[in-house]
Amino acid sequence: MMTQPVRVAVLASGRGSNLAALLEARNRGELPVQFVLVASDRATAGALRLAEAAGIPTLALAPRSYPDRRAFDRELFARIADSGAELLVLAGFMRILDGEVLAPWIGRMINIHPSLLPKYRGLHTHRRALEAGDREHGASVHFVTAELDGGPVIAQARMAIHPGDDEDRLAQRLLSHEHRLLPAVLALLATRRLQWKNQAPQLDGQALTTPLVLGAQGLQHSE
Numbered sequence: 759m760m761t762q763p764v765r766v767a768v769l770a771s772g773r774g775s776n777l778a779a780l781l782e783a784r785n786r787g788e789l790p791v792q793f794v795l796v797a798s799d800r801a802t803a804g805a806l807r808l809a810e811a812a813g814i815p816t817l818a819l820a821p822r823s824y825p826d827r828r829a830f831d832r833e834l835f836a837r838i839a840d841s842g843a844e845l846l847v848l849a850g851f852m853r854i855l856d857g858e859v860l861a862p863w864i865g866r867m868i869n870i871h872p873s874l875l876p877k878y879r880g881l882h883t884h885r886r887a888l889e890a891g892d893r894e895h896g897a898s899v900h901f902v903t904a905e906l907d908g909g910p911v912i913a914q915a916r917m918a919i920h921p922g923d924d925e926d927r928l929a930q931r932l933l934s935h936e937h938r939l940l941p942a943v944l945a946l947l948a949t950r951r952l953q954w955k956n957q958a959p960q961l962d963g964q965a966l967t968t969p970l971v972l973g974a975q976g977l978q979h980s981e
């Protein structure tokens with residue numbers, strides 16, 4: 759019997775290069791998912807244009823049209839539920855989400871964040887890594903919980919900071935790592951190798967206590 763691909767919705771506020779990486783991984787046959795919705799808080803987001811070109815249903819909701827954050831979040835998550843999505847990916851979604859709407863999605867919702875969490879939650883991660891004199895930077899994919907950028911980290915991509923790096927160069931170089939990291943983690947979730955059990959991640963039935971690391975061969979356990 760053929761199993762149906764897992765239905766996935768993506769939220770993105772910006773250009774959508776991480777969404778593009780997900781679409782490319784799916785087209786290469788590396789990601790057994792069906793994208794059922796790409797939604798944004800910005801009608802001009804490049805991610806929406808990419809989704810349209812790929813024939814994926816899109817949704818743009820303007821936060822200004824709602825009386826408060828919670829009303830916006832409720833509408834957004836009602837529309838996500840209507841899409842039939844089983845998993846939800848935040849790929850550059852630049853809003854804080856209400857804990858109440860997140861609750862039913864905990865364990866089914868991941869976010870990509872451009873830092874080696876728990877370092878540098880929130881914004882300006884590249885600048886903060888440079889200002890701190892860090893020699894290493896990276897990106898993390900984590901399960902989303904009500905705590906901003908605070909849910910359990912599933913996997914990280916690490917890279918060296920070079921002399922002469924500035925914010926833009928760092929961001930640009932990190933993106934190519936992000937574009938491998940996010941599809942690899944989503945593939946683990948889609949194939950159910952990665953699961954959420956007892957409020958924590960499990961990989962292949964074992965508690966995942968330290969993040970996986972992205973290497974040349976893909977995701978691996980850290981030494």
Ligand code: GRF
Binds near residue numbers: 771773774850870
């Ligand atoms: C990425 O750096 C991601 O880590 C962060 O927002 C950026 C989104 O870029 N959360 P894009 O829209 O996927 O190109």
